[in-house]
Amino acid sequence: MMRNIALMQSRVTALGATLRPHVKTSKCIEVGRLQRDAGARGITVSTLKEADAFFAAGFDDITYAVGIAPQKLDRVLALRRAGCRLTVLVDSLAGAQAVVDKGRTDQHAFDVLIEVDTDGHRSGVGPDDDLLIDIGEILRQGGATLAGVLTHAGSSYGLSTPAALQAMAEQERAGCVRAATRLRAAGLPCPVVSVGSTPTALSAQSLDGVTEVRAGVYVFFDLVMANVGVCAPQDIALSVLTTVIGHQPDKGWAITDAGWMAMSRDRGTQAQQRDYGYGAVCDAAGTLLDDLVVSGANQEHGIVARRDGTADPDIVRRFPVGTRLRILPNHACATATQFDAYHVRDADGTTQVWHRFHGW
Amino acid sequence: MMRNIALMQSRVTALGATLRPHVKTSKCIEVGRLQRDAGARGITVSTLKEADAFFAAGFDDITYAVGIAPQKLDRVLALRRAGCRLTVLVDSLAGAQAVVDKGRTDQHAFDVLIEVDTDGHRSGVGPDDDLLIDIGEILRQGGATLAGVLTHAGSSYGLSTPAALQAMAEQERAGCVRAATRLRAAGLPCPVVSVGSTPTALSAQSLDGVTEVRAGVYVFFDLVMANVGVCAPQDIALSVLTTVIGHQPDKGWAITDAGWMAMSRDRGTQAQQRDYGYGAVCDAAGTLLDDLVVSGANQEHGIVARRDGTADPDIVRRFPVGTRLRILPNHACATATQFDAYHVRDADGTTQVWHRFHGW
Structure with a gap:
């Protein structure tokens, strides 16, 4: 695990971006601290439970990288008012409007990223879609803080050659930078340009225009990643x-x-x-x-x-x-969640027990 | 859920056996109590964590229906010495010998069931295999209490017609009774003849010679069971x-x-x-x-x-x-374990929160 943490940090640093690890894989404070000690800046979460737990442990720069449900904004607001710089994600006019409406009601300016779709995998607005600017305008006019753009090339999990992975990393980078450029050209702010998945983060040849990289499963790696070709089975730490x-x-x-x-x-x-x-x-x-x-x-x-x-x-x-x-395991995120703790083996053979969270 | 509990109980009772629900599906004390209130006798568990938790809640007749690992006998012994009638399962000479050895070392007579393979699905000894008698002899001569035989026709999950399900239920019954008959003919005790899976339990036309039925997923049902044909999607309680x-x-x-x-x-x-x-x-x-x-x-x-x-x-x-x-859900056992609690809706629309266990 220590080798995996160092590998990802050195690759992202070498390309001039910062690393914001996705803690959804470990859901473990001790693991997050090791990633931070290695140079990570901020964390990414997949649930508000992770945000609660990591904030309680002193992590105060958190990106919630799942499109926000309006019903969750009360919990987001409570964390922000407690001092957590928790950023939320939207990819629709309705989502942006819900954030703006909640901000108006509670006199609060949420930090908001717009999700960009760079590979047709799942969520997000196309980099060239007019909707991108419309969402940005709703946020700005509604008093929210437009923090930037975020993308996740999840389809990289389906690839297995260096050439294809490098091409996908470049597609992810270029699409996200394109979205940022369009927002800025429309007079909207876009300080954050956030990309990432473990396969693309380890395959990128350039991160020009990107400010931060998010990746999660690299901390343990797994057999899926070995098949993708970004680790060997012997690198799997779980x-x-x-x-x-x-x-x-x-x-x-x-x-x-x-x-x-x-x-x-x-x-x-x-x-x-x-x-x-x-x-x-x-x-x-x-x-x-x-x-x-x-x-x-x-x-x-x-x-x-x-x-x-x-x-x-x-x-x-x-x-x-x-x-x-x-x-x-095939998939470290899925296997780890079946357990409430890790039995962590140190180089000298001693074992510590580290708790992990479960649920939402 | 209440309908599902009543259905299974009435079917097993009508065929003259007792029901020992498998609590691995719910891992929830409150659900186990409702099954007991409906007429269940004892419970079945898939982990010692379930045994610990249910025993702490007053359930003292527990069958651990996974072949025992020798390393777990200390925990089994602790539960038994605390007053829990916890029965373990073996399907090999080595497993039986491990139980006997542990019993000798700690001056304790474990209750032991022999697992019988009635469908080639996974574990167990064939009903006509000489090994069955050999295991029984090791247990008896070693001072363990041979409690009987247990089988699980897990391949019933792959069926989908009433005729095939009824045939599999009969195969499960007949194979398990055959094993019991052979043990008794060899002069060995076999008070318990335990069969079960949700599909076979709901399809059996006769349970002659069977003393108890184990079933788990029926309490919630799921889409796999709907495809098997033993419930409708509208019966799914989770x-x-x-x-x-x-x-x-x-x-x-x-x-x-x-x-x-x-x-x-x-x-x-x-x-x-x-x-x-x-x-x-x-x-x-x-x-x-x-x-x-x-x-x-x-x-x-x-x-x-x-x-x-x-x-x-x-x-x-x-x-x-x-x-x-x-x-x-496709599979209630798998979905439920992703959560730490159930939000239980009563007929009047009120909601209670019931805890469930996780881990081993």
């Missing part, structure tokens, strides 16, 4: 420790007590070049056992079997009942 | 309340704040006759909007779109920013 509880010798199965409740139902590697089932298998020391995967999972049962589908005739002797294994 | 936060009008998408973190990554309906994406869509009052599904999900974003893939040109007017919707 694993689930499990125990063999039985076998089906004829099928070559070892049954473990890490099912989908532990690994999550995420099957993000299913459509990728290498399908890891519900996770990659390591011995207790963390050495990858590359012939195996978690081929199936029920709520509290995992099936460890050969990746090629053949039956290992030696499965019982190889992994007797009681054997400990470590499973690497 | 939903996620979400808010529209934006749109992609050209694509006919409404974007909500219920992504996979809220719904879970479970895509259990993907391979079934009707694929509900990440969930079925209802209005805030719970009326099914049958043309829609949650067609995609990111961590905190859901995409509501037409099930047939066409774009609804009216999506913005139909569901303005701020609109509340309810999403029915």
